[in-house]
Amino acid sequence: MRIGIPGGLLYYNYEPFIKTFFDELGVEVKYSTVSNKDILNMGAKNCVDEACLPIKIFHGHVMKLQEDCDYIAVPRIMNCEFGESICPKYEGLPELVASGTKKNNYIFSKPIRMHDKKKFLKSLQAGAKQIGINKKKVKLAFERALESQKNVNRGIDEEEYTYKVFLAGHPCNIYDQFANINLIEKLHKLDIGIITEECVSESNKKEQMKDLIKNPYWLFFINNFGAAKFLEAEGKADGIIYLSSFCCGTDSFTVEMIKNNLKHLPMLVLKLDEQTGEAGYDTRLEAFKEMLEMKSVKNSKKGVETFENNISSYR
């Protein structure tokens, strides 16, 4: 029996947890973490048209794993560690995948509420029961996995480049080199280093929410909005690049809120879709770099300079 683990969406956030958990369970596991053109095509073909790029890539990983796995782990994440929700598509992921791929061998699809450890464990135990693993073993694996997730420092913070930008967005876009066509490498070539939201602590992010009239509930909103405001206040970043996917529901909101709340940091919004042209993408990055240069020459910090447009980035 072999279990397939598609590496998309929140896999990049919880990689240590997932790896340790399945190692400890002692089952045969196959990962599909590196996406490519075939995976995207397969996903786009089988997924509902209106879904966003990360969901389509996830579909592709699942389709690929279907070829030689008996079960595929498709989690239904309702809440993250601090009770934040993500997006309805994550909550209905098993249904979305099942109707797209026309198969039903998905496990671990009971609701996962990470802020409640007991419920979290219970849902994993229910999932493991389907493949015949007893509760005790799952509990042990669960504790080890939590430990390993805690001990790993995630996030990128680069010091060796002239400029440093805050690379905001969903982890599935930031860490998937295929989805963002080597954005990080391209930035390095332009002498720009990056810092990601994981480098800002949870309490610092929460502090930035004080001015809002309502406590926000989206994971990616809290992470990106909080980190953007914090990094601006501390002067740790020269600009923001927001990596978003086309038709993303929560990003339409997050980007606008960041834009309205920034005081002087320039911001570039890149939208990813299924297209693969790179030229437009490169030009915009170069323009952003030039703008950073000009800004540092003038050394003036007046007015909000926002470089946003709704043209597809021709990825």
Next chain:
Amino acid sequence: MKITFPHIGDAHIVGSLFFNEIGIQVVSPPLNTVSGLEKGSSIAPDEICLPFKLMISNFISAYEMGADTAVMPATIGPCRLGEYGELFKSILDKHGYNFNWIIIDTPTAIGKKELLKRLNLLISERNCKMADVFIALNKTYKVIKRFESLEKRVRILSGYERSRGECKKILKECRSRLRNSKDLNDALILIKEYHHKLSKVIIDKNKKPIRILLVGEIYSMIEPFANHRIEEMLMDRGVSFEKPVTLGWWINNNITNPFYLFLFARKKNKYMPYSIGGYAKETIEEGMNSKKNKFDGVIQILPVGCMPEIVSKSVLNQISREEQIKVMTVIFDEMGGEAGYITRIEAFIDMLGFAKRGEKRGNECIA
């Protein structure tokens, strides 16, 4: 204090009746129009859902008409509606429309005390006793319920009437007179009169009209501008249809019946076992039961980019495949062209007609 709230269906009619009854001034912005939508989209983010763009244009018009306090309902995620208030404030403040905001949130997000405080703030300038407020609320609920039952009857009867368009005319007349009614009592009498009028419409019981179920996202279902007046269009074509999601349905489930949400979350559903926000589970539930309730087809309505309904669209496709239910999804955006929608819906009605008369044309499911 002059309050305003965004348009959703006929809420502005009953809303202003209620607030007038307890002596609070209400500014009701003009009905949604294409130019209003353009104004809204010019300051709203590109990829936000259609209701946001319409609502923001309502707030701007109301501000220009002298409103100073905006009331906005909110929910607790993960659908975008819960964060609307936040973004409205941020954008409108930036453009110089400075409202006082009263956000009516769910008690799970802000606590019962805070909710009561906000509701009290809303009616702080009333000129009557607290008891009268409750009486007015009760009457408002009655108006909503009775008007919706009239609407429901019209929707069903429009397939059976002998001379086409009579039911629609009665409904239109009732709505326009309701707008000019003096108070809630007056409105109740008026609706009763039209219930009576509707009973006198000549019905052909031998007719076998096509029966369609409308499901989908709540705002687009209730606000006629957001769905390009699909209801009137269906009535014109002699279709008998039903629409379970209405304002009264929402009030019943969320306010007057405290057990509904609790029970619904535990309801078993083969295709969507858990509620995922928005009204996706309801959509699926109704779609599944459509065959049992003898509907010929289902039309799903959603504004472009609606997150929960994208999932339910995908699941409805699966249901359509497995249970031979005919489903068509219509996605509305801010484009004003109606011809494409009309053609598609007409084709769907034709297809249902062929299937009903036993002429098999093409495959069963259209997705």
